[in-house]
Amino acid sequence: MSKSKEKKAGKRLTKHVLVDKLNGFFSLRPDEVFSLKAISAALHLTTHPLKRMCFDILEEMVSDAFLKRISSNEYQLNTQGAVMTGIFQRKSNGKNVFIPEDGGEPIMIAERNSAHALNNDKVKIGFFARRRNHTPEGEVIEILQRADATFVGTLKIDKYYAFLLTENRTLANDIFIPKGKLKGGQNGDKAIAKIIDWPEDAKNPIGQVIDVLGKTGENNAEMHAILAEYGLPYVYPAAVEKAAEKLTREITQQDITEREDFRNVTTFTIDPKDAKDFDDALSIRKLASGSWEVGVHIADVTHYVKESTIIDKEAYKRATSVYLVDRTVPMLPESLCNVLCSLRPNEEKLTFSVIFVMNDKAEVLHHRIVHTIIKSDRRFCYEEAQEIIETGKGDYAEEVLELNKLARILRKNRMANGAIDFQRVEMKFDINEEGKPIGVYFKESKEANQLIEEFMLLANRTVAESVGKASHAKKAKVFPYRIHDVPEMSKLEDLNTFINKFGYKIRTSGSKGEVAKSLNRLMSDVRNKKEQELIETVTLRTMQKARYSVYNIGHYGLAFDFYTHFTSPIRRYPDMMVHRLLTRYLGGGRTVSADKYEELCEHCSDMEQIAANAERDSIKYKMVEYMSERIGQVYDGTISGVTEWGIYVEIDENKCEGMVPVHCLSDDYYVFDDKNYCLVGRRHKNKYSLGDAVKIKVVRADLVKKQLDFDLVNDEKSLMAPAAL
Numbered sequence: 168m169s170k171s172k173e174k175k176a177g178k179r180l181t182k183h184v185l186v187d188k189l190n191g192f193f194s195l196r197p198d199e200v201f202s203l204k205a206i207s208a209a210l211h212l213t214t215h216p217l218k219r220m221c222f223d224i225l226e227e228m229v230s231d232a233f234l235k236r237i238s239s240n241e242y243q244l245n246t247q248g249a250v251m252t253g254i255f256q257r258k259s260n261g262k263n264v265f266i267p268e269d270g271g272e273p274i275m276i277a278e279r280n281s282a283h284a285l286n287n288d289k290v291k292i293g294f295f296a297r298r299r300n301h302t303p304e305g306e307v308i309e310i311l312q313r314a315d316a317t318f319v320g321t322l323k324i325d326k327y328y329a330f331l332l333t334e335n336r337t338l339a340n341d342i343f344i345p346k347g348k349l350k351g352g353q354n355g356d357k358a359i360a361k362i363i364d365w366p367e368d369a370k371n372p373i374g375q376v377i378d379v380l381g382k383t384g385e386n387n388a389e390m391h392a393i394l395a396e397y398g399l400p401y402v403y404p405a406a407v408e409k410a411a412e413k414l415t416r417e418i419t420q421q422d423i424t425e426r427e428d429f430r431n432v433t434t435f436t437i438d439p440k441d442a443k444d445f446d447d448a449l450s451i452r453k454l455a456s457g458s459w460e461v462g463v464h465i466a467d468v469t470h471y472v473k474e475s476t477i478i479d480k481e482a483y484k485r486a487t488s489v490y491l492v493d494r495t496v497p498m499l500p501e502s503l504c505n506v507l508c509s510l511r512p513n514e515e516k517l518t519f520s521v522i523f524v525m526n527d528k529a530e531v532l533h534h535r536i537v538h539t540i541i542k543s544d545r546r547f548c549y550e551e552a553q554e555i556i557e558t559g560k561g562d563y564a565e566e567v568l569e570l571n572k573l574a575r576i577l578r579k580n581r582m583a584n585g586a587i588d589f590q591r592v593e594m595k596f597d598i599n600e601e602g603k604p605i606g607v608y609f610k611e612s613k614e615a616n617q618l619i620e621e622f623m624l625l626a627n628r629t630v631a632e633s634v635g636k637a638s639h640a641k642k643a644k645v646f647p648y649r650i651h652d653v654p655e656m657s658k659l660e661d662l663n664t665f666i667n668k669f670g671y672k673i674r675t676s677g678s679k680g681e682v683a684k685s686l687n688r689l690m691s692d693v694r695n696k697k698e699q700e701l702i703e704t705v706t707l708r709t710m711q712k713a714r715y716s717v718y719n720i721g722h723y724g725l726a727f728d729f730y731t732h733f734t735s736p737i738r739r740y741p742d743m744m745v746h747r748l749l750t751r752y753l754g755g756g757r758t759v760s761a762d763k764y765e766e767l768c769e770h771c772s773d774m775e776q777i778a779a780n781a782e783r784d785s786i787k788y789k790m791v792e793y794m795s796e797r798i799g800q801v802y803d804g805t806i807s808g809v810t811e812w813g814i815y816v817e818i819d820e821n822k823c824e825g826m827v828p829v830h831c832l833s834d835d836y837y838v839f840d841d842k843n844y845c846l847v848g849r850r851h852k853n854k855y856s857l858g859d860a861v862k863i864k865v866v867r868a869d870l871v872k873k874q875l876d877f878d879l880v881n882d883e884k885s886l887m888a889p890a891a892l
Contacts, residue, residue, distance in 0.1 A: 280306035283365040286337040287314035348375035386602025411500035440548035463626040468736040486774035488738035491785035529576035552615035574621040585683035585726035631729035644758035715768035787873040795868035811839035825875030
């Protein structure tokens with residue numbers, strides 16, 4: 168072929184035509200690997216522009232998962248997972264996804280291709296290889312295992328039929344309930360239902376009521392509904408409670424002989440005023456050497472709760488106590504957590520302890536980890552201990568003040584080593600006997616809280632180091648750690664961009680310690696400034712989530728190379744795991760299976776997150792309930808969140824948060840700028856940015872959705888703000 172003819176041919180071979188050629192080429196050779204050179208030769212691509220266009224298309228096909236890259240310039244048809252197994256995740260907006268069990272990228276499943284699979288069902292799908300400009304899609308071809316899913320809602324019962332009007336975020340459809348499957352439920356009752364069938368041609372699944380919680384709007388019914396929505400238990404199994412009550416309360420002479428005796432050493436607990444489960448106590452005495460012996464004594468739960476017993480299985484299933492606004496849903500039966508194991512004053516208790524010998528500079532000269540017996544002399548609440556710290560007067564003032572002096576030094580050293588100092592103010596509700604919120608107050612961490620925190624951190628770190636810091640000749644034994652990864656650089660850069668608007672800056676690169684110290688400087692610089700809470704919130708969002716794992720990477724936020732959870736076995740299952748393994752290893756026992764304990768850790772991390780979500784929902788519910796009596800009132804607020812669908816505003820006075828929907832910003836068409844946390848008007852360029860001060864009116868309180876709706880009032884940026892019309 169002459170050069171002129173070749174050029175004409177090159178012009179005729181458009182990108183669209185070449186895409187079709189490449190599709191056909193690879194589809195006919197699904198098992199073969201081809202280099203760019205071989206593809207160019209096979210398709211007669213002899214000019215540089217054609218080869219360049221071919222390379223660009225191949226890269227797009229790799230990005231679209233139609234091809235997979237074998238090496239830097241070799242490609243093969245992506246046939247992996249033509250049929251795949253994994254977990255189906257249902258979304259109420261119809262944008263369902265499939266999560267492959269091999270950990271691959273999520274795949275979209277349109278509602279028409281879902282075969283009525285439910286959230287977390289194990290399914291088999293057919294995978295349609297993604298084509299250019301299309302997201303990957305699949306079709307459910309078999310439901311392998313139904314998730315044990317239940318749905319919470321309100322019963323609507325008519326003469327001939329009944330429905331459960333669902334509140335679940337993963338199911339857009341209400342559930343049809345046959346009249347014989349109502350389990351005594353009445354119209355307007357809050358209930359839990361299970362789907363028993365979903366015929367192929369039916370819009371609504373068919374279900375049966377498995378429990379009636381009470382009337383919608385009643386406090387108990389609503390709190391139980393929040394727990395049930397997350398699959399959390401709201402009653403304790405009678406068989407487990409019975410087993411707990413049968414446990415012996417007697418402390419035998421053998422128990423005492425096998426333990427170090429601290430019954431005559433000054434010991435006390437410091438906890439919230441409404442606490443009943445006292446996990447930890449502190450003892451202190453001065454030694455002849457002039458040093459201080461400080462004991463961190465933790466309830467010896469695993470002395471009573473043996474592995475694989477009915478109590479242990481229930482504790483593992485729950486993995487954590489859940490703290491809703493008006494109640495605690497305990498991990499252990501109340502006879503254990505509030506009586507037998509709780510370190511109540513003037514009662515002899517079995518404990519697992521870390522005993523420190525410290526000098527006046529809070530340097531640990533040596534420590535030991537031992538089983539002990541204690542007798543607490545006094546139960547302090549934080550407010551009582553704080554008063555002693557501030558006035559120097561009260562019961563055991565000398566001991567409290569000495570512990571606080573040591574804790575101050577520990578804290579100062581920890582911060583100097585790069586620990587990140589988040590001092591968050593916590594919103595709390597005053598609740599009356601009916602569970603109704605009648606007021607809001609704010610809980611701040613003071614020195615009494617920090618005293619306990621520092622000694623618990625020291626004990627947790629020491630326990631982790633005792634197992635994790637193996638000698639060079641030995642491999643560390645398997646152990647559950649509390650780990651916290653470094654923030655992603657991209658998130659740090661976004662944070663830096665945001666805080667620049669307020670005149671602050673942080674390091675986004677460098678060593679872990681350097682970045683942490685710059686974050687600490689930021690926390691210090693914003694303290695008592697009007698933007699403090701906002702910047703602290705955005706900084707917190709930048710952080711990774713802490714979790715449990717046997718694979719230690721250290722704890723970034725605390726600046727510890729080794730950290731675990733040892734100090735709260737009454738309310739956290741990982742602490743029970745740590746107690747058992749520590750006892751085993753101190754007795755010379757062999758290491759355990761890493762795979763088994765990693766699985767336990769993953770379960771505990773998952774349950775911790777679920778519990779946190781339920782706790783947040785209970786706060787949201789009470790927030791909406793509290794503000795429902797304040798419809799029409801006007802408040803000063805601060806923009807606390809910005810999304811494409813609206814702006815979230817936190818009321819300055821009480822920290823209740825609601826949303827101004829974007830369609831209410833009627834003076835312009837607003838576009839979401841995710842990099843700068845703002846909505847920008849297309850015509851007038853008005854901005855609503857994170858941290859802006861605004862005035863709002865409360866217009867709606869939706870208890871079902873746990874959502875407050877606000878309007879903007881007298882906003883300088885918008886003459887047509889709805890509330891001003």
